[in-house]
Amino acid sequence: MAGLKLEGLKKSYGAVDVIHGVDLEIRQGEFIVFVGPSGCGKSTLLRMIAGLEEITAGTLEIDGMVVNDVPPSKRGIAMVFQSYALYPHMTVYDNMAFGLRIAGQSNDEIDRRVRSAASILQLEDYLDRLPKALSGGQRQRVAIGRAICRDPKVFLFDEPLSNLDAALRVATRIEIAKLNESMPETTMIYVTHDQVEAMTLADRIVVLSKGVIEQVGPPMELYDRPQNLFVAQFIGSPxxxxxxxxxxxxxxxxxxxxxxxxxxxxxxxxxxxxxxxxxxxxxxxxxxxxxxxxxxxxxxxxxxxxxxxxxxxxxxxxxxxxxxxxxxxxxxxxxxxxxxxxxxxxxxxxxxxxxxxxxxxx
Ligand SMILES: Nc1ncnc2c1ncn2[C@@H]1O[C@H](COP(=O)(O)OP(=O)(O)OP(=O)(O)O)[C@@H](O)[C@H]1O
The missing domain is CATH 2.40.50.140 (Nucleic acid-binding proteins)
Structure with a gap:
């Protein structure tokens, strides 16, 4: 069981309130997408879940346990960033194995997990390469592979496709959809600006504006029955x-x-x-x-x-x-x-x- 419960979650930087009290329950295995205009607090909320930002007020539960003060490495989460964040001097294999080595896994277990992730993401032929010898899309697949190897309960994505060109975005989006199907037990939370990503990937979309949730629901519900003007104009193009x-x-x-x-x-x-x-x-x-x-x-x-x-x-x-x-x-x-x-x-x-x-x- 790795559902999440956000209760009255707030974030302030000094006197600036950025997240104004978010309540949200996420079921185990759900694919949740946070969308909203630039600066609405999507990344901040994701980083609070990851443990990369302190929670100013409210509680965050993962798997029924309050984790406000639990360090990121102990939360059972893995995060994929827009910037890939790969180690440039390490091969693809070592990049994927790194976290497992730190965690003290045996070489056999590391090898099994790295090869399994490489097979899911079709990276088998690139395991000996350095990141600089990979395309942007391949680098992002390595970053995703590294997260898969950690076998997380919760997978967090912060605009993972925004550095890719249009064709690669589509291809990688489809890979993420397949990944989600192949890991039905894993809860995924995904931040994006992109409506198509939100509509096609999400079980439920969370529309944020100025640090407040405007509406939560399945993509078609938000499209057919927007609860307010903000959601009505945010979902759908034109x-x-x-x-x-x-x-x-x-x-x-x-x-x-x-x-x-x-x-x-x-x-x-x-x-x-x-x-x-x-x-x-x-x-x-x-x-x-x-x-x-x-x-x-x-x-x-x-x-x-x-x-x-x-x-x-x-x-x-x-x-x-x-x-x-x-x-x-x-x-x-x-x-x-x-x-x-x-x-x-x-x-x-x-x-x-x-x-x-x-x-x-x-
Ligand atoms: N360290 C900080 N100090 C002060 N304000 C901050 C800090 N980090 C973020 N903010 C503010 O918090 C708000 C939310 O930022 P956040 O990055 O979460 O937005 P976002 O919705 O992810 O935006 P984008 O889509 O542009 O990435 C913004 O107004 C931002 O200026």
Whole structure:
């Protein structure tokens, strides 16, 4: 059993509070991804779990034991860094064996573990090389291999792919997914900026903002049912369109009126008390569908067409004065700048947020 329990976890550097009281339970074998904008505290939280940063307040349990004051080497964790952190003068084999030698393992056991990790990561042919004779992707595999050899209960990754080029990122991401499948008992916690990594690797994503958890859930739950405006705009690319307005009518399917006089029926229930209140309407670019019918959500003029091959992004000027609405249409589209288009969307895919930014959709 190597679940984790974070209770009221806080971190301050002097007078600067960086983590504001995080509560989170992680089950054994779960793959958890921390995402959030730069500076939100992802790495700090991971380093607190690793024991590389002191915990200012709250408790951290690993495997049912409070480990706040347990040194990193005794926590049963292994961490893979963005920078690989390999010893340049040691071969791949020795890099992977190093921690085991320090721990006093027998040569036979060391050899068994190093070869097993090398086989999982297809590093068998490189065991005698020095890190400088390896590509970035191979170096990162050695860093992962070194962590596997330690047979950790908890595997921590701090943006392990961010130094790799696009193709290697994809290949290494797939290796990490396979690694996770081959180690179902091992809990993995992974920090990234990259949405694709978060969506494809995570059992559950933890969205952080300014040292606070905004939402925790499986990737599709965060995508389909963001609990607040922050998560709605953070998950998904391009970001969800958000249009400010006022609640015009309430009930089971409230309507929201926009500054230009148009209004939209949302299919979302709003209590009568909120009539006349400001609200934010949300619709994802990929949920908009062009229509020629009269039952449209909005109508606007295309100001920019971005043809990306597999999709075409249309920037449509309509409900807001400041920002165009983005529609993501499949494949090639015969649309030109200046064309007037109507869009509709499945009501189940519309979003509505109150003045505090919390969803009305329950
Ligand atoms: N030693 C320190 N002293 C003071 N403030 C610090 C220290 N280390 C980190 N911080 C601050 O803590 C906050 C969180 O930093 P952290 O590195 O955890 O963010 P992050 O979400 O991992 O960011 P990034 O994605 O850019 O790596 C930042 O505002 C940072 O400036």
């Amino acid at each position: 970001a969800m369109n958000i249009i400010p307005g006022t609640i015009e009518s309430t009930g089971d399917s409230a309507t929201i009126a926009f500054a230009n006089g148009k209004s939209v029926e949302t299919g979302i229930a709003v209590a009568d008390a909120d009539k006349g209140r400001k609200a934010s309407f949300g619709v994802r670019p990929e949920d908009l569908v062009a229509t020629t019918g009269d039952d449209f959500l909005f109508e606007g003029t295309v100001s920019i067409v971005e043809a990306l091959g597999e999709v075409t992004l249309l920037y449509v000027e309509d409900l807001t004065e400041d920002e165009p609405i983005i529609a993501k249409m499949p494949g090639h589209q015969q649309v030109r700048r200046g064309d007037k288009l109507r869009f509709t969307a499945d009501k189940a895919k519309l979003h509505l947020f109150d003045t505090a930014g919390n969803t009305y959709r329950r």
